[in-house]
Amino acid sequence: MxxxxxxxxxxxxxxxxxxxxxxxxxxxxxxxxxxRTTWSPPLVSLDLLDDCSSTFTHSHAAPIQKCTNDNARIIDGRSAAEEIKSSIAIEVSRMKESxxxxxxxxxxxxxxxxxxxxxxxxxxxxxxxxxxxxxxxxxxxxxxxxxxxxxxxxxxxxxxxxxxxxxxxxxxxxxxxxxxCTAKGCIELLLRSDVEIVGKRAVVIGRSNIVGLPTFLLLQRHHATVSIVHAYSENPEIIAREADILVAAAGVPNLVRGSWLKPGAVVLDVGINPIEDPESEHGYRLIGDVCFKEAVRIASAVTPVPGGVGPMxxxxxxxxxxxxxxxxxxxx
CATH class of the missing domain: 3.40.50.10860 (Leucine Dehydrogenase, chain A, domain 1)
Structure with a gap:
């Protein structure tokens, strides 16, 4: 054995x-x-490793288009996570007493x-x-x-x-x-935010086997039409602008600019990039893969960093x- x-x-x-x-x-x-039950599909091995930081560039080729709304709805990962943790705490208390x-x-x-x-x-x-x-x-x-x-x-x-x-x-x-658990957290955020997945066009930026690939498979399981953008993709911003749902998981700070987004898109920012900040308690602060100040003007909903995908x-x-x-x- x-x-x-x-x-x-x-x-x-x-x-x-x-x-x-x-x-x-x-x-x-x-x-x-x-x-509602969400199943994560089995994963396959992925041998190719992307170096997105050296390949992707911050392109501003396309003009930024605004969503018809004044500002995007913020998808609050902290609030959703607190609801889940409250339910878990009740179960743990019941288990301990019993x-x-x-x-x-x-x-x-x-x-x-x-x-x-x-x-x-x-x-x-x-x-x-x-x-x-x-x-x-x-x-x-x-x-x-x-x-x-x-x-x-x-x-x-x-x-x-x-x-x-x-x-x-x-x-x-x-x-x-x-x-x-990150991919599952992404799907759960979409479901809890009443975002329609079935039949929508989704783009996942990054194909790692810890986030990008499982997120791709889960979105497929929910009947989205899914594309992956990686370090060797040609014209990544053009592909990204087709997305009704965009998941950024490349590990590149502020990679996704407003010009990458389709007006009204739903944006999940998985990135967590430490940036030096002497005024912060730990000497650094965290920012995502999406330029939040631009995305919030164009998307219909977007997750902040921190406080979005991380808590989920x-x-x-x-x-x-x-x-x-x-x-x-x-x-x-």
Whole structure:
């Protein structure tokens, strides 16, 4: 029998996402919202890595057209995430009172990237808010494959841990091990904001296998006509201007300008780019892939950064961990 450690080592060395189910490891299962269920499709391996920062340029070839509305409606990820977390907290309280146990989430952090640290801080706060147990294993950027596998194995043996997340992105040369929650958060934001997906033209900027590819597949599952823009796409701004729904996930600050947007489009900004800011508490502030001040004049709805897709990603992580705990503890 192939052990967990052997399976993970093979995934890293072959640059391929395994379809094996790892006990208690987070997977993209299902999202429940009222009577609606969203399933994440299986992912395929993607070997091409884009260097969008060196390929995309900020083009202003096309004039900026305004939406008929004065300003875009802001898609409030924080508000939607708070609703989900409130429901989760009620379930956790019921679980604790009934069986004396709570869901447990473990995070494995490799390196000290500013974006990863920001994500982890948000996860810690969210776990405390809903009553989860939280544990973190911090490894240096130059850690060995063996150390990552050992951390996973140790958490996998811990009966109090029901979700294990390897914080992405991993340092260069390491492949993602788990399907992320960001794509699910994007779809959930669209559904909760009453954005029609069926039959609409959607464009995803970025084709990473942690955001771009799963978002592409989920939008297809909801019957959108989907295109992907990547570092080798010709005339990316022209393709982007065709989108009724645009998801920016390239990791390039302010890549998407107003000239890239179709008037009335719905824009989801997945980008989280740290920019030095001495006046900020942490010495930097976060901005997205979309130039917000331009997008808000043209789009019908847009997510801010921070406060848009990010909180929903954390909320989906908590929801998956809750579901994993319920299954492991046979809790209805």
């Amino acid at each position: 192939i052990t967990l450690k052997m399976t993970l080592r093979r995934m890293l060395s072959e640059r391929r996402r395994s379809n094996n189910k790892l006990s208690r490891a987070l997977s993209s299962s299902q999202i429940h919202h009222a009577s 069986i004396g146990k709570v869901p447990g989430l473990a995070v494995i952090l490799v390196g000290r990237g500013q974006d990863s640290l920001a994500y982890v801080r948000n996860k810690i706060m969210a776990c405390h808010e809903v009553g989860f147990k939280f544990s973190i294993a911090e490894l240096p950027e130059n850690c060995t494959e063996e150390e990552v596998c050992d951390a996973l194995s140790n958490y996998n043996k811990d009966a109090s841990i029901h979700g294990i997340l390897v914080q992405l992105p991993l340092p260069q040369g390491r492949e993602p091990l788990f399907i992320p 990603t954390v909320a989906m992580l908590l929801l998956n961990t809750l579901e994993a705990a319920k299954r492991a503890l046979h809790f209805p």
